[in-house]
Amino acid sequence: MTKLEPLNSAAAAFLSRVEHGLLIDGRETPALSGQSIDSFDPSTGQVLTRLAAGGPEDVDRAVAAARAAFEGSWSRWTPYQRQLLLIRAHDHLSAHYEELAQIESADMGAPISRTRAMKNAVLQMILFFASQAVNVTGETMQNSLAGNVTTLTLKSPVGVVGGIIPWNGPLISQWWILGAALAAGCTVVMKPAEDASLSVLRVVQMLHEIGLPDGVVNVVTGTGAVAGARLAAHPDVDRVAFTGSTATGRRIIEASAVNMKRLQLELGGKSPDIILADADLDKAVPGAAMGVFTNSGQVCFAGSRVFVHRSIVQEVTERLAAHAAGIAVGHAFDSTSQLGPLVSRAQLERVMHYIGIAPAEGAQLAGGGNRPEGSPAGGYYVRPTVFGNVHNDMTIAREEIFGPVISVIPFDTVEEAIQLGNRTEYGLGGAVWSRNIDSALQVVKSIRTGTMWVNCYGLIDPMVGFGGVKNSGYGIKGSRAHVEAYLATKSVYISS
C-alpha cells in the first residue's frame, strides 16, 4: 500500500467541510434553492464535499453585489491601493501556498508535486498584474480640428466581469481573471467548474482576509448549464472571460449579444508539435511527451498531434512509448506520482472512448492505453498512451481528447508538416524541434496558431502572454494587452 502524504491542518479543516456555500458580497451563503451538487475526489472516486448549486437568482444577487461594489467605495481605490492589495495577495498566498496546493490536488487530482511546483507561476502572475495596476495610461493626440482643441483618451475599468473557468487548473487560471480585474479596477463574479471549485472559494476567502472589500469578487458555484449560462447572458455583466470547450465558447458568444459583452475566449486545441529530422531527440522526445502528458493531458494547448519526419518516426515512436512507460501514475497525495487521475468519471470515459476507437481507424497502439495496475480502486486513472501510424484525418487527430494521448503522424517534408499542422479547426499552441533556425522559423511563421514554442513546449510568462486563433478563441492572456481589455477607452475633445 502506497504511503500518502498527510494534509496539513489548514487544508484538512477546509476539506473536511461537508458543504461549501457561495461567496456573495463578502459572505458565505447557501444557494437560494437550497440545492447542492457532489464534488468528487478523483484519486478515489469518493464524494469529497458538496458545493452550493447556484441558480439564476444567485447569479443575479452576485452580479448586483459586484455592481454595487464597482460603483461604491472600490471605485475610489487608487491604482497604488489596488497594487498594494495584489502585493498583499501575493504575500498571503505565498505564506499559505501549501494549503492551496493540497486543496487543489484533492479537488482536481493533479499530483501534489505538480501543484507545489506551480507556486512560482501563481505568485509571479499576481506580481505581474500588481505591476499593471499602476501602468494604466491613456494618450494625448494631435488633431487637425479648427480652433484650439486638445484631444486625449481616458481609460476606465469596463465594469462587472464574469469569469467562467474549467477544472484543469483553477488555482492558476482564476488569476488570469482576478489579477486583471483587480489591476484594472473591475469587479468580478467567478463561476468555477463544478468538478474543481475549491481553490477558487479558498483564494477568494483569503483575499477577504487581507482586506478585499465586500462584493469586489464573488463566487457562484454550480453547473455550467444553469449558473454559467445565466452569468454569460446577464445584462449587467460587461465582460466575460471564459476558458473551456469550443462548444461552450459558441454559446457564450451567442449569450453575449444581449448587451454586447466584451469577451475573452480560450477554447479547445489540437496543437501540432513538429519534430524535424535534425532535432535533438534527447530534448525533443521528453519535451513532446510532456507537452501532452503534463496534467494528464488536461491542458488546452497540449501538443497532442506529434508530427515526426518519416526518417526518425519509428525511433521517436518507440522512445515516446518508453518515456510514457516510465511515468508514475497514481494518487494525487502519493509524492512519487508524476501524473494523477483524470478529473472525473466522465472525463475518464471520454478518454477511454478515444483510445478504444483509434485502432479501428488504423492507429497502432505503441504504449499505454490501459488503466495503471495497483492504482487506488475507484480513481479515474489512465496510463499515458502513444499511438503510432496516425493519419491527420483520424478522429483521435481531429478531436480534442483532453487526456494523456499522443498521436504520432509521419511527414516527409517541412512543407507537408506545415500543411498537416494547419489542417485543424483549432489554433492555440504549437512547437517545432530542430537544430536549424531557418527551418524552425519557417514553421513558426507558417503555423496558424496563437503561440509557438521552439525546442521547448508549454512555457508561459504572463509578461509575454499567449492566446488563440481560429476555433481556439480570441483575446490574449498576459502582456499589457490583457489588462487593456479590462479597460474602456473614452475619447475626449476639449475646446479652449
Ligand code: ADP
Ligand atoms: P470542459 O470540457 O473543459 O469541461 P466546458 O466548456 O464544458 O469545458 O466547461 C468550462 C466551464 O464552462 C465550466 O465552468 C462549466 O461549468 C462552464 N459552462 C458549461 N456550459 C456552460 C454554458 N452553457 N454557459 C456558460 N458556462 C458554461
